Amino acid sequence: MRIREDLVDASRYARKCPYEMAPQFVVIHNTYNDASADAEISYMKRNDNEVSFHYAVDDREAVRGIPENRNAWHAGDGAGGRGNRYGIAIEICYSKSGGPRFDQAEANGAALAAQILQRYGWGIEKVCKHQDFSGKYCPHRTLDRGWQRFLDMVSAALHTDSATPETSAPGTSDYKVGDMVVVTGYPCATAAGERPGRLLERYRGTVTRVHGSGTHRYHVDTKGWCRAEDLTPLQGQNPQTVLRTGSRVRVLPGAAHYATGQRIPDWVKGRADVILQCKEDRALLQGIYSWVYLSDLEPAG
Numbered sequence: 001m002r003i004r005e006d007l008v009d010a011s012r013y014a015r016k017c018p019y020e021m022a023p024q025f026v027v028i029h030n031t032y033n034d035a036s037a038d039a040e041i042s043y044m045k046r047n048d049n050e051v052s053f054h055y056a057v058d059d060r061e062a063v064r065g066i067p068e069n070r071n072a073w074h075a076g077d078g079a080g081g082r083g084n085r086y087g088i089a090i091e092i093c094y095s096k097s098g099g100p101r102f103d104q105a106e107a108n109g110a111a112l113a114a115q116i117l118q119r120y121g122w123g124i125e126k127v128c129k130h131q132d133f134s135g136k137y138c139p140h141r142t143l144d145r146g147w148q149r150f151l152d153m154v155s156a157a158l159h160t161d162s163a164t165p166e167t168s169a170p171g172t173s174d175y176k177v178g179d180m181v182v183v184t185g186y187p188c189a190t191a192a193g194e195r196p197g198r199l200l201e202r203y204r205g206t207v208t209r210v211h212g213s214g215t216h217r218y219h220v221d222t223k224g225w226c227r228a229e230d231l232t233p234l235q236g237q238n239p240q241t242v243l244r245t246g247s248r249v250r251v252l253p254g255a256a257h258y259a260t261g262q263r264i265p266d267w268v269k270g271r272a273d274v275i276l277q278c279k280e281d282r283a284l285l286q287g288i289y290s291w292v293y294l295s296d297l298e299p300a301g
């Protein structure tokens, strides 16, 4: 099954996915509609309702509309609810009328759930239903036909190749110790992907260890274990993007906090400065004499 991305524009985050999220489980829904995955995602993206979900899946494909590291509004348990704040939502299409299209969409939904479990190193207990969070009878048709039956479909898919993430192709994701990389994702305490830590965004670092197996095989600096798909090689970018003492840099407009925790005032952003000292993930800037994360800096020619 194809998994395609049609992500909500970042300008719509405030309405559709305002919070960063370290996902903890999958939440299964039925759309109670007869629209395709493509139509469900494009409608979700353009309407102004605080309703959103990470994936819609039909008989042909899965479409991702919200990044997995942001929350979505789907579980009916409020702004601070566990379902809304920690769940990766999968909407299974064509549930209103059912029939063969729904049968295939449900099978694809099980395969997608299995793929997600595999990526995060989760077990079958991480597959939840909307009903668990708000009491709503959803996923209605899947429940009608038997929840345990659906879980069995996920378990079966877990043990086949269809659950292997498409991004794990060898060669494209092979990093070795010493490689400079840019990380966006959640570094974990183990190569098996346990205990994810704080979200890194455009963090520049070095691969310090490589594990032979696991979902999170690459250890970056002191941050933890990362997935191959969270890394992009720093080579291939402009070599001047490697920042060091003396580099002229600019603080990115999206930078929020200094490495020491205080908020970065607006006047600092976009201003050219010079690196006085570099330490691990941060740099001391001469002009403002403050520590800024390297990931919040760009070279200023």
Ligand SMILES: [Zn+2]
Pocket (backbone or CB within 6 Å): 028, 029, 030, 074, 130, 138, 139
């Ligand atoms: Zn639902």
